[in-house]
Amino acid sequence: xxxxxxxxxxxxxxxxxxxxxxxTYSNSAFQYFMWYRQYSRKGPELxxxxxxxGNKEDGRFTAQVDKSSKYISLFIRDSQPSxxxxxxxxxxxxYKLSFGAGTTVTVRA
Amino acid sequence: EAQVTQNPRYLITVTGKKLTVTCSxxxxxxxxxxxxxxxGLGLRQIYYSMNVEVTDKGDVPxxxxxxxxxxxxxxxxxxxxxxxxxxxxxxASSSQTGELFFGEGSRLTVL
Numbered sequence: 001x002x003x004x005x006x007x008x009x010x011x012x013x014x015x016x017x018x019x020x021x022x023x024t025y026s027n028s029a030f031q032y033f034m035w036y037r038q039y040s041r042k043g044p045e046l047x048x049x050x051x052x053x054g055n056k057e058d059g060r061f062t063a064q065v066d067k068s069s070k071y072i073s074l075f076i077r078d079s080q081p082s083x084x085x086x087x088x089x090x091x092x093x094x095y096k097l098s099f100g101a102g103t104t105v106t107v108r109a
Numbered sequence: 110e111a112q113v114t115q116n117p118r119y120l121i122t123v124t125g126k127k128l129t130v131t132c133s134x135x136x137x138x139x140x141x142x143x144x145x146x147x148x149g150l151g152l153r154q155i156y157y158s159m160n161v162e163v164t165d166k167g168d169v170p171x172x173x174x175x176x177x178x179x180x181x182x183x184x185x186x187x188x189x190x191x192x193x194x195x196x197x198x199x200x201a202s203s204s205q206t207g208e209l210f211f212g213e214g215s216r217l218t219v220l
Contacts, residue, residue, distance in 0.1 A: 006151070032207060043113075043199050043211030044152070088151065092207065099144075101151035 003027055006089050006100025014108050019076040023089035023100045026070065030093040033065050035074045038086045038102070047087070048074065079107045111136045115200050115212035122190055123220050130185045130215050132200030138210075140203040141183040142167070143175065145196040146214075152199065158183055190219040 006023045013019055021035075032051045036044035048063040050056045056063045064073040072091070076083055084107050089100040113134045122128055134141065142157040144167075154167030158177040172194055174186040183202075187194060195218050201209045 008149075034208075036209075041214070043201075043213050044209075045211070046208050049206075049208065090209075097154070097209070099152040101149055 003098040004089060004091055004100045007103055008101060009103035010106065011103060012106045012108060013079055015079060015081060017079050017107075019074075019079050019083070019105055019107075021074040021076075021087050021089070021103050021105070023072050023091070024070055025072070025091050025098070027091075027093065028067075028070065030091040030098075032092045033063070033072050034090040034092070035061075035063060036088045036090055036099075038088060040085075044088055076105075079105075081107045081109045083107050111210065113200055113202055113210050113212035115198075115215045117215060118213065119216050121218045121220065124191055125189050128187050128190060128217075130187075130198055130200075130217070132183045132185065132212060133181050134183075134200075134202040134210070135181065136202060136204070136210065137180065138202035138204060139180065141177070142201045142203070142209070143173070143183070143185045144199045144201065145169065146199060147196050155185065155198075187217075190217075192219050195219050 004025045035048040037047045038044040053065050053067045060077045062075040086102045086104045088102045116131050139160045143155040144152040146152050153169045156175040158164045198215045200212045203209050
């Protein structure tokens with residue numbers, strides 16, 4: 001079993017829709033939860049970072065962590081064509097960082 | 110500008126011909142790491158380095174070598190490349206907050 005499982009997608013949504021991305025993890029020692037965004041032909045860049053259960057908002061983005069269920073989510077409100085990218089969850093703890101396989105999102109104008 | 114620079118960005122080579130992918134960061138980060146990215150498998154760590162002269166294996170180290178003689182540089186060496194090492198490679202460095210800064214990637218094809 002992989003340490004981090006991410007819904008594979010791909011997702012295609014109309015502009016303005018809410019995008020929901022999800023990951024589950026198996027190791028309860030994981031403490032830090034991140035979402036990276038990767039545009040085509042580019043390296044991943046950090047989008048959201050949190051270390052506690054609950055919600056964290058940053059503009060149109062909300063990261064949600066449920067440690068009891070070992071489940072994390074990223075929501076994108078009012079999605080824009082510029083949000084079209086691959087989104088990777090990343091979870092770390094005990095000096096180890098594990099990535100999900102990524103979900104490719106396309107926002108149609 | 111803070112950045113991680115990898116070279117070459119694209120490379121086609123043949124089985125067994127040694128190659129090196131260079132990585133340099135200008136942020137004075139102690140931690141550096143190499144990943145490979147393959148469809149459906151995501152990012153998998155090859156090697157990482159906590160500081161100069163300190164390196165350790167990641168999840169998929171077979172067939173790779175690294176060195177960390179200077180803080181800013183962390184080259185990835187493929188002594189005898191094979192077709193299963195065809196992949197997209199990323200170098201990354203990390204601040205003390207844990208945020209990883211990635212290079213733009215090196216696409217390697219081994220024939």
